[in-house]
Amino acid sequence: METALKISLFIPCYVDQLSPHIGIAMVNVLERLGHEVNYPEGQTCCGQPAFNSGYFPEAKKVADHFLDTFADADLVAVPSGSCTAMIRKFYPELYQDSPQAKEVSELGGRVFEFTELLVNQLGVTDVGAKLNGTATYHDGCHGLRELGIQDAPRKLLENVQGLSLVEMDEAQSCCGFGGTFAIKFPQISTAMTQVKLGSATQTEADYLISGDPSCLMQIGGYFSRQKSSIQCLHIAEVLDQQ
Amino acid sequence: MSQSTNPTSQFQTDANRVTADVDRRSFLRSSLRGYQTTRNATQDRFLNYESARIAAGDAKWEAIENLDVYLAQFADKLEARGATVHWCSDSEEAREAILDIIKQHDAKSVIKSKCMTTEEIHLNDLLEKEGFEVVESDLGEFIVQLRDEAPYHFVFPAMHLKKEEINTLFQEKLKSINTDDPEELTMVAREVLRQKYLSADIGISGANFGVAETGMISITENEGNARLTTSLPKVHIALMGIEKIIPRLEDLALMLPMLATAGTGQHLTCYNSQLGGPRQDDEIDGPVEMHVVLLDNHRTRLLADPEQRDALRCIRCGACLNVCPIFKNVGGHTYGTTYQGPIGSVITPHLRGLKDWKHLSHSSSLCGACSETCPVKIDLHHHLLRNRRDAAGKGQGGLAEKTLMLGFTIVMRRPWLYRLTGRLGKLGHVLTKPIHGTRIDPFYAWKKTRDLDDPAKQSFKQYWKSRK
Numbered sequence: 128m129e130t131a132l133k134i135s136l137f138i139p140c141y142v143d144q145l146s147p148h149i150g151i152a153m154v155n156v157l158e159r160l161g162h163e164v165n166y167p168e169g170q171t172c173c174g175q176p177a178f179n180s181g182y183f184p185e186a187k188k189v190a191d192h193f194l195d196t197f198a199d200a201d202l203v204a205v206p207s208g209s210c211t212a213m214i215r216k217f218y219p220e221l222y223q224d225s226p227q228a229k230e231v232s233e234l235g236g237r238v239f240e241f242t243e244l245l246v247n248q249l250g251v252t253d254v255g256a257k258l259n260g261t262a263t264y265h266d267g268c269h270g271l272r273e274l275g276i277q278d279a280p281r282k283l284l285e286n287v288q289g290l291s292l293v294e295m296d297e298a299q300s301c302c303g304f305g306g307t308f309a310i311k312f313p314q315i316s317t318a319m320t321q322v323k324l325g326s327a328t329q330t331e332a333d334y335l336i337s338g339d340p341s342c343l344m345q346i347g348g349y350f351s352r353q354k355s356s357i358q359c360l361h362i363a364e365v366l367d368q369q
Numbered sequence: 370m371s372q373s374t375n376p377t378s379q380f381q382t383d384a385n386r387v388t389a390d391v392d393r394r395s396f397l398r399s400s401l402r403g404y405q406t407t408r409n410a411t412q413d414r415f416l417n418y419e420s421a422r423i424a425a426g427d428a429k430w431e432a433i434e435n436l437d438v439y440l441a442q443f444a445d446k447l448e449a450r451g452a453t454v455h456w457c458s459d460s461e462e463a464r465e466a467i468l469d470i471i472k473q474h475d476a477k478s479v480i481k482s483k484c485m486t487t488e489e490i491h492l493n494d495l496l497e498k499e500g501f502e503v504v505e506s507d508l509g510e511f512i513v514q515l516r517d518e519a520p521y522h523f524v525f526p527a528m529h530l531k532k533e534e535i536n537t538l539f540q541e542k543l544k545s546i547n548t549d550d551p552e553e554l555t556m557v558a559r560e561v562l563r564q565k566y567l568s569a570d571i572g573i574s575g576a577n578f579g580v581a582e583t584g585m586i587s588i589t590e591n592e593g594n595a596r597l598t599t600s601l602p603k604v605h606i607a608l609m610g611i612e613k614i615i616p617r618l619e620d621l622a623l624m625l626p627m628l629a630t631a632g633t634g635q636h637l638t639c640y641n642s643q644l645g646g647p648r649q650d651d652e653i654d655g656p657v658e659m660h661v662v663l664l665d666n667h668r669t670r671l672l673a674d675p676e677q678r679d680a681l682r683c684i685r686c687g688a689c690l691n692v693c694p695i696f697k698n699v700g701g702h703t704y705g706t707t708y709q710g711p712i713g714s715v716i717t718p719h720l721r722g723l724k725d726w727k728h729l730s731h732s733s734s735l736c737g738a739c740s741e742t743c744p745v746k747i748d749l750h751h752h753l754l755r756n757r758r759d760a761a762g763k764g765q766g767g768l769a770e771k772t773l774m775l776g777f778t779i780v781m782r783r784p785w786l787y788r789l790t791g792r793l794g795k796l797g798h799v800l801t802k803p804i805h806g807t808r809i810d811p812f813y814a815w816k817k818t819r820d821l822d823d824p825a826k827q828s829f830k831q832y833w834k835s836r837k
Contacts (some may be wrong), residue, residue: 171784348821
């Protein structure tokens with residue numbers, strides 16, 4: 128067993144409100160691995176909705192609040208590649224030329240998406256989870272292209288007892304969410320998810336797993352509307368299965 | 370596609386139509402799938418494709434950062450060999466320059482090889498209005514010209530058409546035999562085009578690169594039509610955007626394979642020609658006159674933007690379109706721009722105005738597949754984000770959006786207010802139940818095609834409190 132670490136949780140706003148079970152699953156896995164988990168209670172949102180819409184000064188104000196809340200955290204676990212990318216990749220853009228630039232980039236180095244935290248920081252690839260069935264993994268774009276997360280979730284899933292992993296066609300194609308894009312251009316957004324449903328269905332998988340709750344909101348929302356039998360799960364939920 | 374409607378609503382309407390056409394979308398996707406497979410195989414044959422991308426980006430960067438020097442060198446060398454160089458600051462000037470040359474020669478017919486820059490300045494419309502016969506000699510361009518359509522994709526202009534549709538078109542317009550065999554269809558077009566080359570007075574081409582060191586334009590193609598266009602007629606006019614410059618001849622050794630690989634998945638295209646002037650005294654063929662028309666048309670506006678000027682590195686390979694999930698699902702015509710796909714969405718607001726074209730920055734999920742594939746490493750998807758920032762900064766997002774964002778900031782900076790909003794949201798959810806799923810549901814844009822989970826009974830924050 129590795130030394131127990133103090134890990135702060137960042138539970139993104141929409142996970143807090145709509146799918147807290149994802150956050151709870153992450154807590155269970157981290158605690159089962161023997162780590163001490165804490166939850167800075169002042170937390171709200173990383174600011175991405177404003178940033179993504181082009182409202183950078185507004186996003187920065189929300190980022191200021193995030194910085195205050197997590198200033199003392201040694202290590203931050205986030206169950207979302209997208210919010211992690213916001214903090215690690217895009218905060219530095221918001222704070223360039225500001226006195227806090229250094230603080231921001233240092234904090235970025237302590238914030239990790241859940242699977243990269245497990246595999247790259249904690250050195251864990253087998254969390255002792257069990258789930259029977261076939262699964263396919265959807266790479267969220269922010270995790271994949273902004274943070275370079277690709278192998279970590281697959282390594283973790285390969286070690287889930289009873290689970291076999293099948294790659295779907297164009298696993299790395301966007302699911303169609305894209306934040307406000309999904310609302311501003313619902314027809315394009317939905318067409319992209321329709322393609323995803325086709326690829327996932329072809330694999331005959333029981334589960335579609337992703338590391339990004341926002342992709343799952345999009346994919347799950349469309350799959351359930353189309354009455355697909357594929358169950359959409361966050362990777363934390365899978366790793367929490369005993 | 371009509372010019373009178375506003376570009377944003379035209380985009381939305383066309384996107385509605387194309388996304389509903391499942392058959393056309395899967396046809397597009399399967400064509401691009403073939404491209405992706407061959408491109409990947411060709412990329413794998415590079416010793417190190419990533420370093421090739423860096424080197425190609427650097428070569429273009431050097432040219433863009435020293436454009437004043439290299440353009441002057443390019444023009445001097447060309448003029449020394451008897452070519453005429455025309456400096457045009459906008460479409461109007463370029464159109465006039467070209468029209469003047471054509472009129473001076475009492476020309477009747479013009480043959481063109483593929484050139485998106487002529488699309489940018491709407492040259493064909495003008496020449497046809499002036500009574501000249503204009504024939505596109507690239508097969509794809511020839512097809513869309515017969516259909517009176519704009520190119521669908523700036524590298525594959527007719528990629529949206531199935532061979533059966535081309536058969537019908539050729540029968541109708543060219544009195545062709547009934548065949549959907551691609552080779553036979555090509556021969557039909559070739560028959561028509563060969564005659565046109567011989568009778569054309571003027572040949573108009575573009576340029577893929579302008580080599581500053583030697584004063585040559587470089588043209589990349591697969592059909593041999595650009596060679597005929599630039600050598601058979603007695604006058605050759607090349608229209609070239611000022612960003613097409615590269616510093617040295619040896620840069621072509623990298624740029625030509627990069628363009629071919631990223632563009633079509635070939636190691637090299639079938640033909641690559643370098644042209645450095647009209648027929649010289651000791652030469653037996655070639656045009657008697659050569660004109661190179663250099664076009665700015667707001668490229669210098671992009672050059673003046675230190676954040677986004679790397680977009681001028683673009684070699685118009687089209688790779689970003691081919692991997693873009695938006696392009697794959699809305700097709701090329703929906704953009705309503707000369708340059709479609711991610712690069713078009715980045716540069717069009719700079720070339721034609723942010724106010725009318727900012728929707729292109731928003732009609733992206735910012736997935737980053739474009740930046741990942743770009744052979745000269747343009748930061749495409751982040752530029753879309755920067756265009757969004759600039760539009761919002763100018764208040765172009767509208768008052769409602771601005772107010773929403775202000776509200777968002779106020780709530781997210783105050784944990785108590787965030788908690789309260791969460792509770793109000795739950796209450797609101799219960800109260801609005803009767804309208805859920807209807808058109809007046811505030812989440813209608815989402816719920817029309819997607820389910821949405823109800824707010825959780827207990828938020829994570831409440832869960833955390835309860836476990837203490």
